[in-house]
Amino acid sequence: MISKVRAAVSGLVGSKSIKPSSQPDSCGTSEKEPPRSDISVPRTPCRPAFLCLTPQELQDCGDHTARVIVTPKTPEDLPWITGYAEVINGGKSLNNEDQACCDYVTVGTRDGKINDCSKEFPTSGQNRNEKQPSANAIFYDVDTEISFYYWGLFDGHAGCGCAMYASRLLHLHICDQLRDLVSILQQPESTPAPIYLANNNTIEQAAGTPTEEKKQPFLETSLRFHLEKQVLSESLVIGAIENAFREMDKQIERERATSKIDGGCCALVAVYLMGKLYVANAGDSRAIIIRQGKPIPMSEEFTPETERQRVQFLGFLKPELLGNEFTYLEFPRRIQQKELKKRMLYRDHTMTGWAYKTIVEDDTKFPLIYGEGKKARVMATIGVTRGLGDHDLKVYNSNIYIKPFLSCVPGVRVYDLTKFEHDANDVLVMGTDGLWDVIKDEEVADTVQTIFASHDNKQQNRYSLVAKELVLQTRGVPKENNWRLPSGSQASVDDISVFVIPLAGLRS
Structure with a gap:
């Protein structure tokens, strides 16, 4: 298991100056082990691998006085020509404590094998999977694998260790949680999930189970239990994401000393799976969808006031x-x-x-x-009241731990892309709180439309141009020993990281 996980993420967690692998990550094996941490997780601060920074560029983007805005070098560096931009804080902390991850992940059943781990990011119009017959399914033949796209922003505090750690492993925990659901998720959406899983994690009739001639229960039992709660596949995916956050937090707790995981982090994640976007947030980062120029909130902030x-x-x-x-x-x-x-x-x-x-x-x-x-x-x-890490956090000058009051479970919202028509100007914008502290949803929507109006739909880097403009607007310019917006008000002096994800291609 460990060797396979290491191979799957070698392109993702390798040298920060190496371009990430185009192969999908995969966690489909027959073993029931969670993702492990001994896979070259960096011990020193670095930037996301997909930025492909040279040593000089890495040094430049760490300058708190210049605050250089960094974007991917080419649109093809990220799946779905996703746009991204980031900037370091204005001296708030030594390093940029934000981290980001963008990947395409293949999920195989626990008892199956991955058919093909070498395909590149699918593009619009390509088939993601070729169906293979399965003798265990009771509705129709299903694949032994499914795939999902993944975007994650991790806003660290009290150090960058937790954010780096989670950015390398959380998507693998999501993958691991989905492995039991591969065959279930391929059934019709209206089909209720089975109440229990068979031993081989497939939907099948247990041997010897009576079907037509079921023993009738006593009247009082029948009255009490005549209905079963129906759980649909969407709820299973939400539960898988929630459990993945829990497992990630447990792993951070177990390995925080040996892996030098300092501080904690807020985590904002988007998963595109089988026609739906699942946006999970634990902390004060936020995401909005902009459809036809109008913002649609896709997350809620978890702060001492909201919770x-x-x-x-x-x-x-x-x-x-x-x-x-x-x-x-x-x-x-x-x-x-x-x-x-x-x-x-x-x-x-x-x-x-x-x-x-x-x-x-x-x-x-x-x-x-x-x-x-x-x-x-x-x-x-x-x-913040939700996030990952912070297991050693105490009230100043006391032995009172704060972690019991903090939750690692995210709030998850779902957006069904199949119910709407999207064009090239419809996007999902994800940002750490450094962005949202000084800009409103409507202002983000206006900026998106302004940039798109001046750039052709065929210009692939238009989404990174939007991300860069959003960071530029909220970072401001240096003035009188501070960072100011054009209006003269205080700009963001926090780390800022932004994803801009086109929605039109995701429906294909």
Whole structure:
């Protein structure tokens, strides 16, 4: 298993100056082992392999004062002529803590073999798979493999190790989670998933199972269990992505010391599989679809404010996690000793509105969630509530761990491309929070349309031109020892990474 995974990703995780392999990654073997980490994951900061940077270019893009915008050298470097651009922060951290991955992955059944691992990225109009008969399917013959396209942005914090690690392995965890579903996903979309899998992970009738002559249950049992919840294939894919994030986080926890995985990261992932886009987000990065010039949100941000009730509820259930230093209640501001016995505004995990309560001694502890907007923090430490890593993160100058309040499970939204007609100007825009901090969805849509209006549809690098323009607009220009937008307001001084993915070709 390890040797096959190593071979599959050798083009992806090799030298940062080498062009990535055009062969699809694959995890289809008969072994039930998850992706392993001993596959040349870099130990020092580097940039995505698909940028194919020379040593000099790598040095230039790390300059915080110049903040050079980097894009792929040719459109063919990424599947579906995906556009990409990035820029380092304005001195916020030593290195660019964003990472990115873009790949085409083949998924084989656990008991099958990959038919062909040497094909290049399929283009519009090409068949992705040639059907092979399977004796185990009960509806019709299915392939022993499926494929998906994958885009991932990883916004690191407190170091770049976690973002680098996840960018090399998360898509393999998604692949591994999908391996049990290969035959199921090829059934008609309206077909409910089997409640259990047979031993060979295929949909088949178990030997000796009665069909027509089923024993009738007692009346009370029949009344209680006469219906089965129907689970469709879309929900299976969502569950596979959610479990992949969990497994990735567990692997980071196990290997954080030996592999020197520092900090944590927000993760924004898009998976195109069998006609649908699955956008998974854990953190404060965001994605939008622009269709006919209009933005459509495809993710939600997970911050101390958006997840206040979940975090407070955990503090209510397990007060020992608060270390006798925090209160799970929220107040408009810190409580002072002189305010004891006064009635002040508050809310708890059950409330969306506010009410008044009489202040007691415990209320003078620091609030579990404190601050507003981008300044809101969990335990006065971290500004996001979902992501990967952060297993060693503690409240400053204490032994209180913050990880129990952080979730690695993403929110997943689905977009069915087969239900809409798309042209060359319809795109999915994915960006880290460095982009969205200073630009609105409508402004992104306007920029996309402006760039496309001045570049022919046949110009393949038009999507990278859009990504570059979005980064340029939000990075701003140096002025008075700071980075400013044309309006004079504060530009983004964070790392910025952007994917612009054309939707028209994905439907083919």
